[in-house]
Amino acid sequence: MKIAFAGKGGVGKTTLAAWTADYLARQGKNVWLVDADTALSLGQAAGLAKEELPRPLIQRKDLIEERMGAGIIQLNPTVEDLPERLAVDIPGDGPGRQRLLVMGTVTNAGGGCACGANGLLKALLSHIVLERDEWVVVDLEAGVEHLGRGTVQGVDGLVVVTEASRRGLDTAASIGTMAMELGLENQALVLNQVPRGVGVEGVLAEGVSLALPSFPGLRDRQLNDTRVVGLPEQWAIDTGVERLLALLS
Numbered sequence: 001m002k003i004a005f006a007g008k009g010g011v012g013k014t015t016l017a018a019w020t021a022d023y024l025a026r027q028g029k030n031v032w033l034v035d036a037d038t039a040l041s042l043g044q045a046a047g048l049a050k051e052e053l054p055r056p057l058i059q060r061k062d063l064i065e066e067r068m069g070a071g072i073i074q075l076n077p078t079v080e081d082l083p084e085r086l087a088v089d090i091p092g093d094g095p096g097r098q099r100l101l102v103m104g105t106v107t108n109a110g111g112g113c114a115c116g117a118n119g120l121l122k123a124l125l126s127h128i129v130l131e132r133d134e135w136v137v138v139d140l141e142a143g144v145e146h147l148g149r150g151t152v153q154g155v156d157g158l159v160v161v162t163e164a165s166r167r168g169l170d171t172a173a174s175i176g177t178m179a180m181e182l183g184l185e186n187q188a189l190v191l192n193q194v195p196r197g198v199g200v201e202g203v204l205a206e207g208v209s210l211a212l213p214s215f216p217g218l219r220d221r222q223l224n225d226t227r228v229v230g231l232p233e234q235w236a237i238d239t240g241v242e243r244l245l246a247l248l249s
């Protein structure tokens, strides 16, 4: 199964993606974690040190040129070997294997055409989501621009994450609608970081699939540590992830 995490900035997409992958690996599933965000934080959230992160594919000019050609752009580049070649293993409590692929985002900074890089990124992402029969967790960039047809087509489920605010819910609704229009109807809406004492019954009735509190264990830890897994609240997190997976399957 393939699941993508979308939502506006800072709502917890990366955190939820890392929790999901960690849960699946403890259930014995092998998971590909795909960081398709510019911030490149999924690896560190999952437990890698900064120095252990793979170089984003987008910066691999050598590979881009090798696969896409320097002149006329190759339309169907060979990418089958790239997941194994580019991925970095994430240590975890297993028994499933977690592997991280870092895509990066295409920018035109510095001028010139980024079409080759863009083409290779798209080809690799669609290879992973369309042709591999494995668990894939994709951490998308904030907003909706990333929800291209190519990404969405092969994904089996979309988790839209929002903070507990009306504005957040409105943004989540537009992301959901956009994904629907692209044909991705299997969606779950997660209200994340609900402050203590705030009642969520009203929004649960409005189609929110799951509400997660703001976990003190994570708030305490994050000043010194980028990891979001292995928290004291693991039981509550696992219960939430289980619920999410059941909703999407």
Ligand SMILES: Nc1ncnc2c1ncn2[C@@H]1O[C@H](COP(=O)(O)OP(=O)(O)OP(=O)(O)O)[C@@H](O)[C@H]1O
Binding pocket: 007, 008, 009, 010, 011, 012, 013, 014, 015, 016, 037, 039, 041, 141, 142, 192, 193, 194, 212, 213, 214, 215, 216, 218, 219, 222, 228
């Ligand atoms: N349920 C939670 N309880 C406590 N802290 C949380 C929770 N969910 C996320 N956080 C914290 O909120 C911050 C934002 O989370 P995260 O980086 O996952 O969001 P994001 O949507 O991926 O952000 P970006 O748009 O920048 O990629 C992080 O510091 C994270 O540790």
Ligand SMILES: [Mg+2]
Binding pocket: 013, 014, 015, 037, 039, 041, 139
């Ligand atoms: Mg993120």
